[in-house]
Amino acid sequence: MNSLRRLGQYVLDSVEGLGRASLFFLEVASGARKLIRRFDLVVQQVFAVGVLTLLIILVSGLFVGMVLGLQGYNTLSKFGAADSLGLLVALSLVRELGPVVTALLFAGRAGSALTAEIGLMKATEQLAGMEMMAVNPIERVIAPRLVAGIISMPLLAALFSAIGVLGGQLVGVGLLGVDSGAFWSQMQSGVSFHEDVLNGVIKSLVFGVVVTWIAVFQGYESVPTSEGVSRATNRTVVYSSLAVLALDFVMTALMFK
Amino acid sequence: MIQRRQLELWVGVFVAAGLLALAMLAFRVGNLAAGAVTNGYRVEAEFNDIGGLKVRAPVTLAGVRIGRVSSISIDPSNYEAVVTMELDGRYNNIPVDTSASILTAGLLGEQYIGLDPGGSSQYLKNGGRIQVTQSALVLEKIISQFLFNVASKPGAEKKQ
Numbered sequence: 001m002n003s004l005r006r007l008g009q010y011v012l013d014s015v016e017g018l019g020r021a022s023l024f025f026l027e028v029a030s031g032a033r034k035l036i037r038r039f040d041l042v043v044q045q046v047f048a049v050g051v052l053t054l055l056i057i058l059v060s061g062l063f064v065g066m067v068l069g070l071q072g073y074n075t076l077s078k079f080g081a082a083d084s085l086g087l088l089v090a091l092s093l094v095r096e097l098g099p100v101v102t103a104l105l106f107a108g109r110a111g112s113a114l115t116a117e118i119g120l121m122k123a124t125e126q127l128a129g130m131e132m133m134a135v136n137p138i139e140r141v142i143a144p145r146l147v148a149g150i151i152s153m154p155l156l157a158a159l160f161s162a163i164g165v166l167g168g169q170l171v172g173v174g175l176l177g178v179d180s181g182a183f184w185s186q187m188q189s190g191v192s193f194h195e196d197v198l199n200g201v202i203k204s205l206v207f208g209v210v211v212t213w214i215a216v217f218q219g220y221e222s223v224p225t226s227e228g229v230s231r232a233t234n235r236t237v238v239y240s241s242l243a244v245l246a247l248d249f250v251m252t253a254l255m256f257k
Numbered sequence: 258m259i260q261r262r263q264l265e266l267w268v269g270v271f272v273a274a275g276l277l278a279l280a281m282l283a284f285r286v287g288n289l290a291a292g293a294v295t296n297g298y299r300v301e302a303e304f305n306d307i308g309g310l311k312v313r314a315p316v317t318l319a320g321v322r323i324g325r326v327s328s329i330s331i332d333p334s335n336y337e338a339v340v341t342m343e344l345d346g347r348y349n350n351i352p353v354d355t356s357a358s359i360l361t362a363g364l365l366g367e368q369y370i371g372l373d374p375g376g377s378s379q380y381l382k383n384g385g386r387i388q389v390t391q392s393a394l395v396l397e398k399i400i401s402q403f404l405f406n407v408a409s410k411p412g413a414e415k416k417q
Contacts, residue, residue, distance in 0.1 A: 043264070043268050044264065046271065046272070047271075051270075090286045094286065152271075155272060155278070155279075156275065159275055161278070162279075162281045163278075165281075165286055188285075188287065188288050197282045200282075201279070
């Protein structure tokens with residue numbers, strides 16, 4: 001009986017949390033309209049969430065591309081199709097790995113930082129202080145971070161895919177001796193801009209919205225203690241990783257038939 | 258605290274690099290550049306069977322890609338497939354009695370249209386029609402024909 005009650009409480013809490021997150025999102029979205037006049041706030045946040053994430057994205061992209069080159073070559077050469085290595089590397093990166101791995105890394109690097117920052121602002125009563133000065137913290141603090149996340153994610157994903165293709169070329173052409181012309185021409189004839197590249201960009205846009213939304217919401221809702229902030233940061237990484245993977249499956253099923 | 262100008266510079270570099278990467282994905286990795294036909298013209302051809310031909314498949318002349326398939330439809334009057342091709346405007350001297358056949362790249366590769374130029378001094382124009390066509394070879398049909406031939410040989414019957 002007691003466990004049933006706890007289940008019900010858990011479900012009600014989750015639904016309530018989802019509702020609060022949606023209302024919060026609407027509030028932030030309406031606050032974001034006023035950012036056109038204060039675009040410098042967004043630029044500052046693009047630096048914090050985008051530029052500072054650049055290094056980890058570039059290094060991981062390079063290595064993921066190189067590993068794809070090695071593994072793909074091993075399998076493809078069994079079928080005498082090593083010339084298609086470029087196509088394999090490019091399609092895997094542009095369709096799946098680019099958007100997904102970027103979003104996971106972004107959640108770990110930038111999302112957790114956003115949650116911790118906002119949670120600490122709340123714990124040290126900076127947000128309450130802003131409200132006292134008639135500054136809306138949603139417009140001043142939250143909205144620029146959300147917009148910056150949405151701007152940064154597709155750019156980071158594109159950089160990840162591009163450097164991954166270069167990494168695959170480095171291993172495939174440089175190390176394993178795949179013909180450079182076949183590598184690029186197979187890639188170009190097999191990768192469609194509208195179906196593959198654009199869908200990858202749409203994916204990463206969606207991930208940008210979801211990951212940054214979860215991060216700022218968890219920060220804003222965190223219990224204003226040091227333990228509460230740490231738990232909120234933890235939840236940001238777990239929830240956004242799960243959301244990214246689940247949404248990726250749904251979008252892949254819808255996009256690539 | 259990082260200087261304001263430096264911060265803006267870094268953001269500018271980041272956004273520019275991101276857009277550059279996107280452009281590379283579009284033109285170097287993807288087929289946006291290859292798919293574009295400059296001031297092209299359209300010609301039609303009717304086929305009995307197009308096999309696995311798809312929209313955007315290449316159209317080649319002597320093995321050189323000179324255009325792509327822009328649409329495929331059915332002619333309701335005679336149930337033949339009408340393939341519209343968009344050819345590059347640079348190659349505007351293709352004779353009207355050119356023949357078009359659907360070929361396969363490799364044994365199991367992608368299908369494409371190969372043009373075989375005729376000898377006429379009149380050239381195909383926008384909206385023109387290629388009269389002589391050869392349909393795709395469908396592997397199942399060839400195999401069943403082959404099996405049928407083997408089975409109908411007198412030697413095969415004796416063995417049974």
